[in-house]
Amino acid sequence: MFGAVYLRTRVAGLQEDDSGVDVTLEGEAGAKQERFDRVLVAVGRRPNSEGMGLETAGVQVDARGFVQADE
Numbered sequence: 001m002f003g004a005v006y007l008r009t010r011v012a013g014l015q016e017d018d019s020g021v022d023v024t025l026e027g028e029a030g031a032k033q034e035r036f037d038r039v040l041v042a043v044g045r046r047p048n049s050e051g052m053g054l055e056t057a058g059v060q061v062d063a064r065g066f067v068q069a070d071e
Contacts, residue, residue, distance in 0.1 A: 003036060011041055 009027035016022075024033050047065040054061055060068040 004034070011039070014039065 006025060006027060009025050011023060012026045012031065013024035014021055021036050021039050022033060023036060023039055024031065047061070047067070049061060049065050049067060054067070062068055
């Protein structure tokens with residue numbers, strides 16, 4: 001189960017001890033510190049659409065391979 005998911009947030013610092021991890025976060029709302037049992041940091045996304053035959057189905061992709069969509 002997830003405790004929290006932060007988007008557009010940078011991990012500015014981690015301090016681990018026997019009972020958890022103190023994390024300093026910097027985001028759109030400013031900086032704050034929270035405590036967690038575990039921390040997973042994931043950066044960026046990239047498409048996995050190559051070789052799927054999307055052009056045959058009429059699906060348009062951009063130069064980076066992302067599927068084009070409207071709002």
